[in-house]
Amino acid sequence: MTDHKSALFTTVYPEGIRYLSDWHSSVNRQDTSDFDIWIGCDRLSPEEAQRVMGCQIEATWIIRGGDETPIQFRERAIRRMIDHYPEIIFVDSDDILEPSRVSAAQDALQHYDGYGCSMNIIDEDGRDLEIEFMRPQNSDLVDISLKNNIFGLSNTAYRSETIKKCLSFPKMCVLLDWFIAIRTMSNGADLFFDDIARMKYRQYSANTARVLPPFSAQQILYSTKLVLQHYDLILRCIPELSPSFKKQILMFQDRVLLFNNSIVQSTEMLNEYIKRLNKLPAKHIWWSCVAHPDLEEIWKP
Numbered sequence: 001m002t003d004h005k006s007a008l009f010t011t012v013y014p015e016g017i018r019y020l021s022d023w024h025s026s027v028n029r030q031d032t033s034d035f036d037i038w039i040g041c042d043r044l045s046p047e048e049a050q051r052v053m054g055c056q057i058e059a060t061w062i063i064r065g066g067d068e069t070p071i072q073f074r075e076r077a078i079r080r081m082i083d084h085y086p087e088i089i090f091v092d093s094d095d096i097l098e099p100s101r102v103s104a105a106q107d108a109l110q111h112y113d114g115y116g117c118s119m120n121i122i123d124e125d126g127r128d129l130e131i132e133f134m135r136p137q138n139s140d141l142v143d144i145s146l147k148n149n150i151f152g153l154s155n156t157a158y159r160s161e162t163i164k165k166c167l168s169f170p171k172m173c174v175l176l177d178w179f180i181a182i183r184t185m186s187n188g189a190d191l192f193f194d195d196i197a198r199m200k201y202r203q204y205s206a207n208t209a210r211v212l213p214p215f216s217a218q219q220i221l222y223s224t225k226l227v228l229q230h231y232d233l234i235l236r237c238i239p240e241l242s243p244s245f246k247k248q249i250l251m252f253q254d255r256v257l258l259f260n261n262s263i264v265q266s267t268e269m270l271n272e273y274i275k276r277l278n279k280l281p282a283k284h285i286w287w288s289c290v291a292h293p294d295l296e297e298i299w300k301p
Contacts, residue, residue: 004034006106006157009077011040012049015206022126026200027098035089035102038062040077042070069171079167082160090177091156096122096200105157113162113189115274116151117200121212126202131282131295133201133211135193142185146248149286151181151191152209155199162189170237174208175212175230179285182234186241194282208222209286213278217270218248220277220289224260227290231256259291262299 008027012020027037037059041049046061062080064073081088087109089102101117108115119133135141135150144150153176166183173179185191203212208226210219231253235242241249263270276295291299 005085006017006035006102007038007081007088008035008036008091008102009088009090010038010093011042011074011140012044012093013042014044015054016092017044017048019094019202020049020052021054022096023091023093024055024057026099026101027091029099030097030102031099032106034106036060036085038077038081039093040064040073040074048298071169071173071176072171074176075167075202078163082164087157087159088102088163089157090153090155091199092152094202094204094206095119095154096126096202098198100196104194104196108192108194109157110210112192114151114156114158114184114191115194116156116191117194117198119155119195120197122200122202124202126200126206127208127221128200129203129212131212132197133285134197135195136285137160141193144256144285145178145181146245147186147252148196148288149175149178149181149209150193151177151223152286153177154201156181156186162187165189170233173230173233173237178230179233179237182245183238186238186245203259210289211286212282213280215277215289217274220263220270221273223287224263224290227256227287228253228260256291258301259299262301269299 037057039059040062042064050056056194062077078088089105091097104117105115118135121129121133123129162184165187166180167177169179179201203210231249234249235246263273273295276298277289277292280294
């Protein structure tokens with residue numbers, strides 16, 4: 001390891017084991033070799049992961065402890081990486097990197113504190129669905145990120161000094177990617193979003209954050225719960241949260257609470273919301289399926 005390389009960090013887990021070979025192949029096809037691979041093992045051993053990949057790979061392996069939450073485990077890995085690297089590039093092991101994914105992030109981090117990129121969405125078998133996950137046009141990154149999220153842990157990279165200011169993480173923070181994005185922005189970080197798709201983002205049944213219809217009642221109820229948890233953690237666990245951010249988060253929190261109360265109290269309303277949501281154009285970003293602004297007449301009194 002040297003101070004001139006980046007850390008490329010992913011986690012592996014049983015639910016995504018069938019995609020590891022595709023992921024590893026795409027890492028090998030990067031147009032730069034100026035990075036070191038770090039892999040977090042969550043309920044999957046390095047031996048199992050490498051057997052699926054079909055080879056031994058040079059990587060630093062971090063094993064999740066039995067007493068660690070998934071977030072504590074990731075935080076431990078991140079704390080180790082920021083001591084050795086100027087930047088961390090985050091990728092999910094069930095997705096596929098385009099050849100310029102690492103180099104584009106490295107180039108951007110010469111000028112910005114954080115980076116995110118557009119993604120082409122693929123299905124479970126890797127087929128291109130010809131749908132792009134992209135930044136909503138004519139919208140400020142802060143405005144987008146306070147309401148929804150485009151900075152995931154598959155399409156981002158951050159300077160280590162920027163990530164360091166985000167520690168510690170709330171140990172039960174399911175939406176860690178969104179938490180990091182908000183905290184970096186609240187700390188004054190300058191983030192850049194690349195409109196060129198540098199990742200292939202796989203949609204399948206185990207995705208926590210679904211962006212493609214059809215959405216189900218169970219998914220909408222669970223997603224709403226996660227968004228409310230996210231707002232609560234932002235308000236409780238970011239002491240440096242700026243007054244303007246806090247004001248907007250409280251407004252969005254009230255909005256989602258109203259939405260949640262409406263769909264929980266009326267199955268008919270929830271079903272109508274899902275029916276209409278599934279007819280909208282497939283241009284969703286993470287969590288835009290919750291309290292969608294185009295469907296307010298359904299759930300707003």
